[in-house]
Every structure is written in structure tokens, then in C-alpha cells.
Amino acid sequence: xxxxxxxxxxxxxxxxxxxxxxxxxxxxxxxxxxxxxxxxxxxxxxxxxxxxxxxxxxxxxxxxxxxxxxxxxxxxxxxxxxxxxxxxxxxxxxxxxxxxxxxxxxxxxxxxxxxxxxxxxxxxxxxxxxxxxxxxxxxxxxxxxxxxxxxxxxxxxxxxxxxxxxxxxxxxxxxxxxxxxxxxxxxxxxxxxxxxxxxxxxxxxxxxxxxxxxxxxxxxxx
Amino acid sequence: xxxxxxxxxxxxxxxxxxxxxxxxxxxxxxxxxxxxxxxxxxxxxxxxxxxxxxxxxxxxxxxxxxxxxxxxxxxxxxxxxxxxxxxxxxxxxxxxxxxxxxxxxxxxxxxxxxxxxxxxxxxxxxxxxxxxxxxxxxxxxxxxxxxxxxxxxxxxxxxxxxxxxxxxxxxxxxxxxxxxxxxxxxxxxxxxxxxxxxxxxxxxxxxxxxxxxxxxxxxxxxxxxxxxxxxxxxxxxxxxxxxxxxxxxxxxxxxxxxxxxxxxxxxxxxxxxxxxxxxxxxxxxxxxxxxxxxxxxxxxxxxxxxxxxxxxxxxxxxxxxxxxxxxxxxxxxxxxxxxxxxxxxxxxxxxxxxxxxxxxxxxxxxxxxxxxxxxxxxxxxxxxxxxxxxxxxxxxxxxxxx
Numbered sequence: 001x002x003x004x005x006x007x008x009x010x011x012x013x014x015x016x017x018x019x020x021x022x023x024x025x026x027x028x029x030x031x032x033x034x035x036x037x038x039x040x041x042x043x044x045x046x047x048x049x050x051x052x053x054x055x056x057x058x059x060x061x062x063x064x065x066x067x068x069x070x071x072x073x074x075x076x077x078x079x080x081x082x083x084x085x086x087x088x089x090x091x092x093x094x095x096x097x098x099x100x101x102x103x104x105x106x107x108x109x110x111x112x113x114x115x116x117x118x119x120x121x122x123x124x125x126x127x128x129x130x131x132x133x134x135x136x137x138x139x140x141x142x143x144x145x146x147x148x149x150x151x152x153x154x155x156x157x158x159x160x161x162x163x164x165x166x167x168x169x170x171x172x173x174x175x176x177x178x179x180x181x182x183x184x185x186x187x188x189x190x191x192x193x194x195x196x197x198x199x200x201x202x203x204x205x206x207x208x209x210x211x212x213x214x215x216x217x218x219x220x221x222x
Numbered sequence: 223x224x225x226x227x228x229x230x231x232x233x234x235x236x237x238x239x240x241x242x243x244x245x246x247x248x249x250x251x252x253x254x255x256x257x258x259x260x261x262x263x264x265x266x267x268x269x270x271x272x273x274x275x276x277x278x279x280x281x282x283x284x285x286x287x288x289x290x291x292x293x294x295x296x297x298x299x300x301x302x303x304x305x306x307x308x309x310x311x312x313x314x315x316x317x318x319x320x321x322x323x324x325x326x327x328x329x330x331x332x333x334x335x336x337x338x339x340x341x342x343x344x345x346x347x348x349x350x351x352x353x354x355x356x357x358x359x360x361x362x363x364x365x366x367x368x369x370x371x372x373x374x375x376x377x378x379x380x381x382x383x384x385x386x387x388x389x390x391x392x393x394x395x396x397x398x399x400x401x402x403x404x405x406x407x408x409x410x411x412x413x414x415x416x417x418x419x420x421x422x423x424x425x426x427x428x429x430x431x432x433x434x435x436x437x438x439x440x441x442x443x444x445x446x447x448x449x450x451x452x453x454x455x456x457x458x459x460x461x462x463x464x465x466x467x468x469x470x471x472x473x474x475x476x477x478x479x480x481x482x483x484x485x486x487x488x489x490x491x492x493x494x495x496x497x498x499x500x501x502x503x504x505x506x507x508x509x510x511x512x513x514x515x516x517x518x519x520x521x522x523x524x525x526x527x528x529x530x531x532x533x534x535x536x537x538x539x540x541x542x543x544x545x546x547x548x549x550x551x552x553x554x555x556x557x558x559x560x561x562x563x564x565x566x567x568x569x570x571x572x573x574x575x576x577x578x579x580x581x582x583x584x585x586x587x588x589x590x591x592x593x594x595x596x597x598x599x600x601x602x603x604x605x606x607x608x609x610x611x612x613x614x615x616x617x618x619x620x621x622x623x624x
Contacts, residue, residue: 053535053615074539081537088619092532096247108240109537111231157536 002065004029004192005050005161010059012045019045021215022059029160031192034206036220043196043212044165050194051084051163052076081109085154089166091146093138099149100125100134106153124156125149127186144175148182155186162187164195168202180205232542241549245557252554255518258511259558259595260565266504267566267591268573271583273500275574278582290325291364291422292451292462294318294469295478308476310469312434314449315359317468323457328359329446330423333437338430340393341403341410352389353429354406356437356446364450366421371398372414379435381411386427387418404430409440423450508598511558515602519551523610530610531618540611547607548600555599556592563591 003026012020019042027033027050035043048054049061052068060067063083068076085106086092093102103121112120125131128148138146147167154162164183168176180202187193195202203209209220232240245252297309310317318327332355338348362373362384374384383404385395395402395413402413411432420426437443449469453461462481469475523530530543538546567583574581 048616051535053619077534077537077539077542079537080535084535086535090528090619092528092535092619094244094247094529094532097243101243105240105533106536108232108236109533109539109542111233112236113233114236114239117236153536 001028003027003062004031004064006060006062006065007046007049007056008060008062008067010046010049010056010061012042012049012054013057019215020049020056020217023215023217025050025210025217027161027192027194029192030189031194032187032205032207033192033194034203034209034220035194035196035212035217036198036200036203036209037212039198041212042215046212046217047163047165047194047196051086051161052080077109082158083160085157085159085162087147087150087154087162087164087167089169091138091143091150091170093146093149095138098135098137099130099141102138102149103153103156106157110157120156120158121152124152127155128152128182142175143171144178147171147175147179151179151182151186160191162191162193164193164197166197166199167195168197168199176201232538232545237542237545237549241546241553244546245550245553251518251522252557255515255522255551255554256558256561258514259508259555259598260511260562262504262508262511262598263559263562263591263595264565264569265507266501266594267563267583267587268569269500269504270587271566271570271581272573274582274584275570275579276577279577279579290453290455290458292453292458292465292479292481294449294451294465295480296445296447296449297476305474307472307474308470309445310449310475310477311445312358312438314446314469318449318451318465319359321461321464321468323453323461325452325454326360326363327449327451328361328364329357329434329448330361330450331356331434331437331443331447333441333443336406336441337408338389338393339405340395341405342394342396345405346393348389348430349392349428351428352392353425354437354441355426355429355431356434356441356443357431358434358446361426361431361450362417364452365423365426366419367417367423367426368419369415369417371416374414374431374433377414377433377436379433379439381409381436381440382414382433383411384415384417384431385413386420386429386431387416388427389429390416392428406430406432407441411436508594512598512602515551515554515558515599516605519547519603519606520609523547523606523613526610527613527618529618530613531615531620534615535619543613544607544611547610548603551603551607552596552599555595555597555602557595559591559595559598562595563588566591 005027007023007025010020010023023046037043049056056069061069063079094105100121103124104117107117107120125134128151130145130148130152168179171179184205197203210217211220314329315327318324332353336354338352338354339345357374360375362369369384385404403410404413417426434446451461458481462479465479466475466477467473469477533543570583571581
């Protein structure tokens with residue numbers, strides 16, 4: 001079976017600094033993968049490569065079996081628009097836009113009409129339990145609610161691959177637990193979930209856990 | 223299995239809606255960005271409007287006077303041209319007034335080397351620049367003057383004169399009731415009127431005006447040198463074309479006919495003169511407005527790096543981000559231009575009313591304003607927008623929290 005996304009012998013250098021050293025990782029539909037490691041170990045860089053936000057110095061990033069490392073930006077952008085959802089530690093919501101406008105932003109680059117954007121955004125917000133806050137501004141939400149908006153934005157996109165970079169980094173314990181419960185519920189069997197985290201509580205929810213150590217990826221405890 | 227390479231592209235409606243929402247979500251930023259355009263377009267339209275109103279007013283005044291005056295200069299008195307078949311004579315006024323479109327006419331000849339003195343017990347010489355002018359016909363009307371006392375119409379060769387107000391003062395002439403006189407080369411001439419408020423020949427204020435017959439018999443005038451013709455509005459060209467033959471049926475005449483430019487040419491000329499400087503000022507303001515948009519947009523691009531990263535992560539291409547910023551600055555430019563146009567019209571009305579003019583502004587300027595604003599916005603936003611496209615998404619996402 002073809003992997004949904006796969007890194008093969010990926011090396012990433014920034015100038016003289018080698019951040020990833022021949023990293024390989026396969027993620028299939030239905031996978032729940034956690035990557036742990038210290039700050040600066042290269043785990044976020046790997047996540048960005050898997051999400052086609054960056055290009056490897058060498059190696060391959062295969063999506064649906066096709067190496068997209070050397071593909072044109074518009075092809076990679078099209079896949080990001082339809083198949084990849086991001087959840088960031090810093091939420092990355094548009095501060096002056098309402099909750100529903102933020103979720104609709106996730107659909108802008110799919111060429112979807114306004115009515116469909118609104119319907120899909122409402123459905124995603126219902127999934128994350130924020131139907132009652134659609135007209136609120138992000139600044140009036142708690143950290144946990146903001147992260148749920150970010151999850152709703154990725155869900156509305158209909159992404160097959162959900163990538164989360166320290167999603168609980170700005171949340172307290174209660175909010176972390178509620179977000180993880182939400183992710184357990186909304187990440188369906190037709191999706192893959194890759195999370196980069198410091199937090200052992202987050203990693204424990206994953207089926208597979210890897211550790212990144214100075215640009216080298218290996219199994220946790222291995 | 224191959225990766226799906228479906229093309230995605232933001233729709234135009236979504237782009238416009240997204241950019242508009244972003245603009246109105248940041249009202250203070252939008253106001254700051256558009257301020258320059260508001261000011262530029264306001265000054266531009268106020269300049270154009272004021273210039274048009276002023277020129278319409280000026281042309282209205284000129285239409286009433288200068289645009290209706292045709293002058294004919296007689297051939298020179300050289301041996302060749304002295305031939306009566308080439309010149310017009312003392313019956314010029316009578317001949318000219320037969321032409322359809324002529325309202326009135328008068329001859330005007332300056333007599334050289336005639337000494338002017340006051341006819342007082344102690345004769346006082348006239349200033350150097352004082353002149354003796356001879357005329358027949360209705361000179362008073364032809365030059366738009368008024369005469370206190372009597373004018374020269376029908377005075378024949380009687381030694382009477384009308385004196386300009388300035389000269390009368392210089393010669394310290396007595397009141398008309400006391401029958402003052404002036405001496406022209408020693409010939410006593412009675413002053414029967416004082417000319418003032420001369421609109422087109424201010425030199426007459428410093429002249430002694432006598433009848434042609436008196437000039438012919440006493441001062442050797444052989445023919446009038448000029449005929450001043452007042453015509454109906456818009457009849458100047460037709461009359462001017464007929465004047466040479468009417469004045470000299472021989473067809474051998476060598477007259478110089480000077481007519482005013484056609485009203486529309488005059489109007490355009492005046493409008494151009496008055497508009498030029500103000501238009502330059504308006505364009506300068508608009509350029510400063512563009513710099514304002516460019517500056518604010520550039521700062522905005524740098525501040526919004528996390529948003530740029532987010533848009534790229536959501537599937538936006540470099541070109542989508544560039545287009546987004548361009549659309550925002552075009553919207554800011556268009557809105558600024560509409561507000562500026564309204565202020566420009568208001569300023570035009572206020573200035574025109576204050577001056578007693580009819581406010582005028584071409585509708586084309588109003589229609590063109592939003593387009594001008596869009597053009598300014600796009601030009602000003604071009605560099606910042608291109609800069610936004612060069613920002614790497616990873617770097618942008620690291621730049622801040624949302």
C-alpha cells in the first residue's frame with residue numbers, strides 16, 4: 001500500500017548547519033504519529049517538510065507515492081490547500097477576523113464558493129463545539145478555544161493529513177486534555193495525524209512515537 | 223498511485239471579499255493608508271474644478287467684451303499704399319455698420335506731434351504720454367467707456383473734445399459747466415465731456431479725443447488708422463471675413479484685420495492656463511499619496527508576516543499572497559479616491575461660491591477618480607506586494623503568534 005506521506009533519506013541544511021540527517025518516516029492513512037525531542041532537534045523542520053512548506057536539501061518527500069520535493073510551487077500549494085491541515089502552537093489566527101471567518105480562510109485557496117465555505121466552516125465549528133462562538137473575535141477566546149478554531153480550520157479543509165506543531169504548548173493541563181480528546185474524536189480513520197511535541201501526555205495518545213535527536217529520527221526508547 | 227495535482231485557485235470574488243474584509247477589519251490602518259490618496263484626489267479635483275469654474279467665469283467676462291471686438295488697421299501711409307484704392311477712408315464707420323453682425327463701430331487714430339496744453343490763463347502742458355485721438359462713430363460704446371457730459375457723436379468739425387479723466391486731472395480742467403478748453407497746437411478746443419471707466423482702451427484716459435473732421439481740417443489726418451468694430455457674440459469670424467471688401471470694394475486693400483480667438487479656443491486657453499499649475503499641485507499630492515500607501519503597505523507586509531505564512535500553509539501560492547496585498551491597496555486607493563473626490567467637489571463648490579462663480583467640474587473627472595485611485599493603489603502596492611511574495615512561509619510562521 002502506498003503511504004499517504006513519506007520522507008525518504010531526507011537531509012535538510014540551513015547554511016552550514018545540518019538540521020536533518022537522512023531522516024526516513026512513513027505515515028499511512030489512519031496513522032497517529034508523535035515526534036518528541038528537544039528544542040532545535042529538527043522535529044518542526046521535518047513537520048514542515050511533510051506538510052510541503054519546505055524543500056529538503058536532499059532526499060524525497062513522497063505524497064501519495066509521488067516525490068514532490070522538486071515539483072513546482074503551485075502543485076505543492078494545491079496539495080497543501082486540499083490535503084494538509086496545520087495546527088500551530090501559536091494558533092496563527094487572524095486577530096481581527098471572527099471565528100467563522102478564520103475557519104473559512106482555510107477554504108479560500110481551494111476555489112470554493114462562499115456558500116460552501118460557510119457551510120463547511122459551520123460544520124467544522126460544530127465538530128469542535130464552537131457553534132456558539134462563530135462571531136467572536138479570537139482575542140476574546142481562551143487559549144483552548146483558539147486552538148479548537150485552528151483545528152476546525154484544518155477540518156473544514158477536509159485534509160487527509162493533519163500536522164500539529166506543539167499544539168498544546170500554550171495550553172494549561174485542562175485545556176490540553178480537552179484538545180487531545182477532541183483530536184481523538186475528530187481525526188477519523190481516513191486521516192493521518194502527525195504531532196510534534198515536548199509533552200509526554202500528548203505523545204502517549206499516539207500509536208507510534210519517534211524521538212528526534214540532533215537531526216536523527218529513531219523510535220522512542222529505541 | 224499518483225499524487226493529485228488538481229489546480230486550486232482562489233476565486234476573484236473570494237479574493238475581493240477577503241481583501242475587503244481585511245481592509246475594514248483594520249480601519250485605522252486603512253484610514254492611514256488612504257489619507258494620501260484622499261488628499262491627492264481632493265486637491266486634484268478641487269484644482270480642476272476651481273480652474274474650470276474660474277475659466278468659465280473669466281471667459282464669460284471676455285465673451286462680453288474682447289471676444290466681440292474686431293480691429294482693422296489701415297494700410298500704411300507709404301507712397302504705394304497711400305493710393306486711395308488700397309485704404310479705407312472717413313466713411314469707414316458707415317460702411318462697416320452695414321455688415322450683418324456688427325453692433326457698432328468707431329474710427330480711432332492717434333495724431334502725432336500735437337502739443338496739448340490746458341486753456342487756462344496759465345496754460346499747463348499735458349504729460350509726455352498724453353495723446354490726441356480722433357474718431358468718428360460711437361467710440362464711447364466701442365471701448366466700453368462712459369462719458370460725463372456730452373460725447374462727440376454728430377459734432378462735425380466743430381472744435382470740441384472729450385478728455386480722459388486722468389488727463390483732465392493732470393491739466394486741472396475746470397468743471398464742464400464752466401466750459402473748459404484745451405489748446406491743441408494752439409487751437410482752442412472746448413471740452414464737452416470727460417471719459418472714464420474705459421474697458422478696452424485704457425490709453426484714452428490720458429487722451430484728448432476730437433472728431434475726425436476736426437483732425438482732417440486742422441491736423442492733416444488723411445484717413446483713419448484703425449476701425450474698432452463691436453460685433454455680436456460668435457459673429458467675429460464672419461464679420462472679419464467681410465470687413466476688407468466692405469471697407470474697400472476695389473479688392474486691393476491691404477488691411478490688417480485682428481479678431482479675437484473663437485470663444486471655445488479662448489475658453490480652452492484660459493482653462494489650460496489656470497488649470498496647469500493647480501493640476502501639477504494635485505498630481506504632486508497624489509504622488510505623495512502613493513508614497514503614503516506604499517509606505518503603510520510595506521510596514522503592513524512586515525507586520526503581517528505570520529499571516530503570510532499562514533496563508534501559504536493553507537495553500538496560498540506566492541502569487542496569491544501578492545495578489546491579496548495588491549487587491550487590498552487597490553481597495554484602499556479606490557475608497558480613498560471616492561472620499562477625496564467628494565471632498566474635492568465640496569472644495570470646488572465652496573471656493574466657487576465664495577468667488578461668485580458657477581461651480582463647474584467635468585463629470586468625467588468624477589467617474590475617473592475611483593479608477594485613478596485603483597491605479598495609484600496598485601502602483602503603490604506593487605513593491606510591498608512583491609516583497610510579501612518573497613517571504614518564506616516557515617520564516618513567516620516563526621515570526622509571531624496569532
